[in-house]
Amino acid sequence: MENVQTIEFDISGQICPSTLLVALREINRNIEGINAGRVQLAFKTDNRDCTSTIPEAASNMGLRVDVQKDDSRYTILVSKA
Amino acid sequence: MEESAPLHREEELIAELAELRSENEALKETLKRRNGYIHDKINQLLDVMGTKPLREEELDDDSIQDFDPLGIIFDSFRHILASLKEKNNQLQLLHDETMAIFSAAQVGIMVVDTEFRILSSNTKMREIFFGEVTEEEICGDHCRDMVCKGNIPDQLCAVRKILAGAETASFKGWEVRGHVFDVEAAPIHDLDGTVKRIVLVYNDITGLKQAQDELARMNAELETRVVERTAQFQEVNKELESFCYSISHDLRAPLRHISGFSNILLEEYCDRLDKEGQAFLRRICAVTNRMGGMIDDLLRISRVARTTLTLSKVDLSHVAENVANLFRDAEPDRSVRFDITPDLVARGDATLLGMVLQNLIGNAWKYTARKKDAAIEFGRTFMNGRETFFVRDNGVGFDMAYRDKLFRVFERLHGEEFEGSGIGLATVQRIIHRHRGEIWAEGEVGKGATFYFTLPDRDPDNKVGQ
Structure with a gap:
């Protein structure tokens, strides 16, 4: 994971469908960097629903998704598969 | 007429306004229907993406335009399609590989x-x-x-x-x-x-099975032939041993005559011979004695092969102590340090194992004769998990290049300076082999030699070859 830039997005307080739409918008914007392995996106959220919607949509795009739980918040990390 | 014209114009405007209002309502209705269609399609797409529909506050036209969910989902679908296409290509490749393997x-x-x-x-x-x-x-x-x-x-x-x-x-x-x-x-x-x-x-595996069956048949045949050939060898060996025994035995009588008459000549007719004749006679006596010793050794080695083993527990340490005392008594002037590990017990033929230790310790005694601080050790070690006994000395040793000759009959690694017939170690090896044990030696010229031997398991049920 050396030389990979992590871009963080705090989407706390947002609920579906805007959480997914925001995540998809940022993935679409950064798709080239992600696919090249230069960039990974970290979405911080307190909405449990999007821990399944975002990973499923990102996986369908052929990306790798890791979900980490920290207390009541989640970090959804989207990177190159 | 002048008053009715403006009135008429006003009525026309009112009618036109009413018509415009009606058209406006119709257009609003159309727009609402179309926006509703777009909202429905957006919500359907969101449902496909696995998430919830847009909420009321997200439904107004400005919000939709600002947030552009349609654009986001469209772009996402493009990436999903690209990913699916890539996966399809990989699957196709995998399928082709599988089919190639399947066919070949x-x-x-x-x-x-x-x-x-x-x-x-x-x-x-x-x-x-x-x-x-x-x-x-x-x-x-x-x-x-x-x-x-x-x-x-x-x-x-x-x-x-x-x-x-x-x-x-x-x-x-x-x-x-x-x-x-x-x-x-x-x-x-x-x-x-x-x-x-x-x-x-x-x-x-039909061919393989047939080959295995054929191999098993050939192995069985080979086994039978080995057994037959071994029996033949054993028979020939037995005949040779009998022959050797008979010859050795038969040679003893004439040799005894030669020796006896030579001694009589030496004792009673010596003064009738000149010095050279006397010397020849003494040499005849010496070589007949030596030959007698060799014949005794040959008879002993023959006996080893012919004797039936009588198995019992043998206290090898005790036997080694007795042998050591025997040599000390024979040459009390020599100073040799014996180091014998106590209580070493093995199962075997007591008489034959006694011969083994007598030969090995005898050799050690002989080849340390010129050593000032001579030392002989009898002990036990474990090599590759096997109990191994050894006799070690710090005498003249031997060159490892000739170790194969050590156990051959009449082969000697040392010259006349050390007495010997070259039969002792051959006898020892034969005894150890009869116990189904192994014997080998390590040594270095000038630094001594160690003879190792193993003996079969001490379990009384584990029969030793007769």
């Missing part, structure tokens, strides 16, 4: 469904079982009709075993239609884990 495999491969219907089969499979048919022609037929033809009991049916829940099924030496196969089977599951198909692999 030199084992029969067949896929059946849970109703025993053949779904696909490779060339080798058709060659083995189906004859001149295409894959399409055989597709849909039952494997029970086409492969085992009902000759295989259910418990040897790989498909049944998989359907009963086994993760794999493997049958070795599965015989059908005069052929022998190793059969392997594995299930193909659907997403919920239900078995949908079964892959079967048939490896025709």
Whole structure:
């Protein structure tokens, strides 16, 4: 994971469908960097629903998704598969 | 007329306004319907993405334009499609590879469904079982009709075993239609884990089996021949040993005469011979004595081969102490340090094992004769897990290059400076081998020698060769 830039997005307080739409918008914007392995996106959220919607949509795009739980918040990390 | 004209104009404007209002309402209705359609489609797309529909506050036209969910989902779909296309390409490659392996495999491969219907089969499979048919022609037929033809009991049916829940099924030496196969089977599951198909692999080992049978037959034949040849060798060996014994025994009498008369000559007729004659006579006496010793040794080695072993527990340490005392008494002027590990016990023939220690300690005594601080050790060690006894000395040693000669009859590594017939170690080796043990030696010129030997298990039930 050396030389990979992590871009963080705090989407706390947002609920579906805007959480997914925001995540998809940022993935679409950064798709080239992600696919090249230069960039990974970290979405911080307190909405449990999007821990399944975002990973499923990102996986369908052929990306790798890791979900980490920290207390009541989640970090959804989207990177190159 | 002047008053009615403006009135008429006003009425016209009112009518036109009413018409415009009506058109405006119709347009608003149309726009609302179209926006509703767009909202519905956006919500349907969101549903496809697995998330919730837009909320009321997200439904107004400005919000939709600002947030642009349609644009986001459109772009996402583009990326999903690109990813799917890539995956499809990879799957196609994988499929092509699998099909190439399937076609080229030199084992029969067949896929059946849970109703025993053949779904696909490779060339080798058709060659083995189906004859001149295409894959399409055989597709849909039952494997029970086409492969085992009902000759295989259910418990040897790989498909049944998989359907009963086994993760794999493997049958070795599965015989059908005069052929022998190793059969392997594995299930193909659907997403919920239900078995949908079964892959079967048939490896025709008929040739291998025949070769193995032939090899087993040849091995048995070879074994018989080895036994016969060994018996022949043993018979010849026995004859040779008898011959050696007879010759040695028969030589003793004339030799005794030569020795006896030589001694009489030396004692009673010595003054009638000149000095040279006397010297010749003394040499005759010396060599006849030496020859007598050699014949005794030969008779001893013959006896070792002919004697029946009488097995018992033998206190080797005690035997070694007795042998050491024997040598000390014979040459009390020599100073030799003996280091004998106590309580070393082995199972064997007491008389023969006594000869072993007498020879080995005797050799050590002999080859340390010129050593000031001579030392002889008898002890035990464990080599490769085996109990191994040893006799070690710090005498003249020997060159390891000649170690193979050590145990040969009449072979000697040292010259006349050390007495010996070259039979002692050959006798020791024969005794150890008769106990089914092993003997070997290590040494270095000027630094001493160590003779190691093993003896069979001490378990009284473990019979030693007679």
